[in-house]
Amino acid sequence: MRISDQQVADLRNYEVNNAYDQLIQAQNTLSSGRQINAPSDNPAGTGTALSLQDELAQNTAFTATANDSQSWMQTTTNALNGVNDTLLSIRTLGVQGANGTLTADERTALANQVGQLIQQGVQAANATYNGQYVLSGQKTLTIPFTTTTSGGLTSVAYQGDSAPITRELSPGLVSQIGIPGSNALPAVFSAMSQLQSDLLGGDSAMISGDLATIDKAQGGLLLAQTSAGAITNRVTAVQGSLQNQNTTLTAQWSGIVDANFAQASVTFNERLSTYQASLTAAGKVVQSSLMDFLK
Amino acid sequence: MTATFSGVNTALRGLEAEQIAMNVSGQNTANASTPGYSRQMVDLQTTDPISDPALGAAGPGQMGTGVQVASITRAHDSFVQQQVIYQNGQQSQLQTQSDTLANISQIFNEPNSTAGFGTLLSNFFTAWQGLANNPTDPSQQAVVAQRGADLAGGLNGASGSLQKMQEQNNAEIGGFVTQINTLTGQIATLNQQIAEVTAVGQQPNDLKDKQDNLVNQLSQVVGVQATYQANGTVNVSLAGSGTLVQGIQSHQLTTVPDAVQPQFTAVAFQGQPGQISVNGGSLGGAITARDQTLGGQLTTLNTLAANIASAVNNLQSTGYGSNGATGINFFVGTSAATLALNPVIAADNTNIAASSAPNEPGDGSLATKISQLQETPAAGQPTTLQDQYNAMITQLGVNGQQAQTNLTTGTLVLQQLTNQQESVSSVSLNEEASNLMRYQQAYDAATHVMSIMDQTISDMINQLGG
Numbered sequence: 001m002r003i004s005d006q007q008v009a010d011l012r013n014y015e016v017n018n019a020y021d022q023l024i025q026a027q028n029t030l031s032s033g034r035q036i037n038a039p040s041d042n043p044a045g046t047g048t049a050l051s052l053q054d055e056l057a058q059n060t061a062f063t064a065t066a067n068d069s070q071s072w073m074q075t076t077t078n079a080l081n082g083v084n085d086t087l088l089s090i091r092t093l094g095v096q097g098a099n100g101t102l103t104a105d106e107r108t109a110l111a112n113q114v115g116q117l118i119q120q121g122v123q124a125a126n127a128t129y130n131g132q133y134v135l136s137g138q139k140t141l142t143i144p145f146t147t148t149t150s151g152g153l154t155s156v157a158y159q160g161d162s163a164p165i166t167r168e169l170s171p172g173l174v175s176q177i178g179i180p181g182s183n184a185l186p187a188v189f190s191a192m193s194q195l196q197s198d199l200l201g202g203d204s205a206m207i208s209g210d211l212a213t214i215d216k217a218q219g220g221l222l223l224a225q226t227s228a229g230a231i232t233n234r235v236t237a238v239q240g241s242l243q244n245q246n247t248t249l250t251a252q253w254s255g256i257v258d259a260n261f262a263q264a265s266v267t268f269n270e271r272l273s274t275y276q277a278s279l280t281a282a283g284k285v286v287q288s289s290l291m292d293f294l295k
Numbered sequence: 296m297t298a299t300f301s302g303v304n305t306a307l308r309g310l311e312a313e314q315i316a317m318n319v320s321g322q323n324t325a326n327a328s329t330p331g332y333s334r335q336m337v338d339l340q341t342t343d344p345i346s347d348p349a350l351g352a353a354g355p356g357q358m359g360t361g362v363q364v365a366s367i368t369r370a371h372d373s374f375v376q377q378q379v380i381y382q383n384g385q386q387s388q389l390q391t392q393s394d395t396l397a398n399i400s401q402i403f404n405e406p407n408s409t410a411g412f413g414t415l416l417s418n419f420f421t422a423w424q425g426l427a428n429n430p431t432d433p434s435q436q437a438v439v440a441q442r443g444a445d446l447a448g449g450l451n452g453a454s455g456s457l458q459k460m461q462e463q464n465n466a467e468i469g470g471f472v473t474q475i476n477t478l479t480g481q482i483a484t485l486n487q488q489i490a491e492v493t494a495v496g497q498q499p500n501d502l503k504d505k506q507d508n509l510v511n512q513l514s515q516v517v518g519v520q521a522t523y524q525a526n527g528t529v530n531v532s533l534a535g536s537g538t539l540v541q542g543i544q545s546h547q548l549t550t551v552p553d554a555v556q557p558q559f560t561a562v563a564f565q566g567q568p569g570q571i572s573v574n575g576g577s578l579g580g581a582i583t584a585r586d587q588t589l590g591g592q593l594t595t596l597n598t599l600a601a602n603i604a605s606a607v608n609n610l611q612s613t614g615y616g617s618n619g620a621t622g623i624n625f626f627v628g629t630s631a632a633t634l635a636l637n638p639v640i641a642a643d644n645t646n647i648a649a650s651s652a653p654n655e656p657g658d659g660s661l662a663t664k665i666s667q668l669q670e671t672p673a674a675g676q677p678t679t680l681q682d683q684y685n686a687m688i689t690q691l692g693v694n695g696q697q698a699q700t701n702l703t704t705g706t707l708v709l710q711q712l713t714n715q716q717e718s719v720s721s722v723s724l725n726e727e728a729s730n731l732m733r734y735q736q737a738y739d740a741a742t743h744v745m746s747i748m749d750q751t752i753s754d755m756i757n758q759l760g761g
Contacts, residue, residue: 053411165657
């Protein structure tokens with residue numbers, strides 16, 4: 001093949017440019033720390049990375065839901081525990097009141113104490129999380145329990161509904177979070193009010209009967225507490241798995257998008273050598289021609 | 296019997312021919328780095344022998360009379376030149392295509408887990424999940440409204456950027472048409488000069504080089520086909536769309552409003568009705584980028600925007616806001632450019648429906664359904680909104696990669712063709728030096744022949760006369 005000087009010059013430019021271009025690409029990977037800087041760098045990898053980004057965003061959202069649900073359940077559990085505490089105190093007063101030797105004044109005093117404890121229990125049951133009542137079912141803006149007092153008798157009415165709060169804890173899985181106050185609590189408060197009424201009435205037998213009612217109501221309350229505990233445990237488990245998932249997803253995304261520095265450095269050095277070699281060759285190639293030998 | 300001085304004449308012709316050959320070598324050497332220069336070669340021929348039978352009959356046969364330069368031709372491969380013209384057109388279009396796709400990619404900034412365009416979509420759904428957790432919380436309502444406005448704003452912005460790029464491509468068309476008209480005018484003028492030179496039987500070498508240069512330049516602006524005529528002139532036509540140069544006549548192009556998209560420019564022949572389709576070159580590249588690459592991207596983006604609006608609105612309008620309002624759409628507008636947060640919601644965030652039933656402030660089930668659009672496709676849509684977005688970006692990547700590969704391949708082909716062309720046409724200084732040595736030696740020899748003849752003749756005259 002005939003070789004012209006222009007050809008040699010063009011080839012020299014092309015090879016040096018090419019080596020330089022490759023070197024710059026390797027440098028971009030190193031300095032940006034990413035092997036995919038644009039979708040065209042790796043379309044399939046970009047598709048996977050985008051799906052992982054969506055999953056990561058969902059993971060973040062579900063983690064927020066789980067944390068929120070955890071707090072909600074914490075408030076619910078505290079409220080139920082508070083009601084349980086007052087129920088136990090009231091039961092102690094009931095045991096005292098069942099003693100036939102008490103005077104009417106002493107029983108009235110006990111009934112007053114019961115009334116105060118009922119108020120205390122209602123206050124515990126009306127707990128709020130982030131401005132919402134946790135025991136009103138879905139009527140979260142309605143105070144769940146209200147008291148009316150007439151003739152020394154305290155009665156409690158439930159204002160909420162029986163629909164439980166639900167949350168989407170994991171994709172597609174909508175779970176019940178929270179215990180509606182209609183569940184167990186009206187029985188508890190009505191047992192309390194009954195005892196108060198019978199203390200004022202003074203019939204020891206009736207008071208003893210009320211203790212049985214209180215025990216039964218407490219059984220219901222215990223069930224509610226147990227299911228609250230179960231929900232809390234489930235939420236905790238979800239939090240754990242979301243945490244694991246987040247770590248895995250982040251690692252996968254990084255594996256696709258981020259540069260492998262060891263590999264990128266090796267590539268960069270290889271290309272640097274190639275570039276230097278092409279520069280050396282370009283500098284040395286045909287510096288002289290036959291013209292130099294014409295005399 | 297031959298004439299006494301005919302040998303001197305023969306030697307003189309040798310001197311003259313070698314002189315011309317050295318001049319041509321000088322021209323080649325001087326143009327060793329001139330772009331588009333084709334090296335020239337002297338075509339040496341023997342002059343006509345003495346053929347008068349009366350003169351030759353007595354001798355041994357026809358007597359040679361020396362040498363002459365029959366023609367000076369240029370080294371040129373017109374087959375490769377045709378391929379270069381085609382490849383130039385492809386290359387400019389591929390370059391525009393590749394650049395356009397790279398610019399589109401930048402709008403979406405993917406993959407990026409914190410600042411990509413896709414985060415607007417995922418943030419939007421995350422906000423709905425937050426609202427589902429606290430359906431009456433004003434701050435969660437505000438977040439949903441803000442993320443909705445952000446998403447709509449992002450789509451508006453992307454659509455605006457794509458339209459801006461379309462306009463930029465469109466604005467270049469007029470300039471390209473002017474360039475084409477200038478070049479075709481010059482080619483036609485050159486055709487006339489070339490025809491005049493060939494008519495008198497000479498080789499218009501440098502004019503032909505200039506012609507090649509002009510056709511090459513033209514082929515970078517628009518895809519053309521060149522047909523070379525026997526008299527050295529070239530006819531140039533747009534592939535399938537009419538003639539630009541026919542002999543000494545050039546047909547001017549002009550711009551007209553596009554028939555389908557009147558806001559854009561189309562190309563037409565001056566004085567002829569109807570626009571023409573143009574392929575290849577920077578002009579074809581600009582039109583393809585405007586109508587197909589950017590236009591197609593806008594269509595995809597508009598579909599995505601319409602799907603987002605309908606998916607969210609279909610659910611939203613069935614729910615109840617914390618103020619009890621129902622039947623209110625979340626988004627207004629149905630294209631990427633017009634999508635916006637419903638002003639009714641922007642004015643009062645409590646209109647955002649999070650509940651499936653009225654007066655159930657703790658019911659966030661509708662908000663949950665909207666956030667579930669992340670996982671489940673909306674009714675009537677084959678895939679989820681995010682999968683639609685991801686597919687759009689992946690396709691963009693595939694197209695971008697393909698354009699880059701085509702561009703790289705095209706560059707290699709052009710490089711190869713240029714190499715072939717230079718192998719034939721470009722000057723080699725070694726070759727010129729070698730030729731010069733040859734010519735110089737022949738010249739020297741011819742002077743020696745002449746001096747020996749001079750000596751011989753003068754000896755004869757002196758001795759016979761003495």
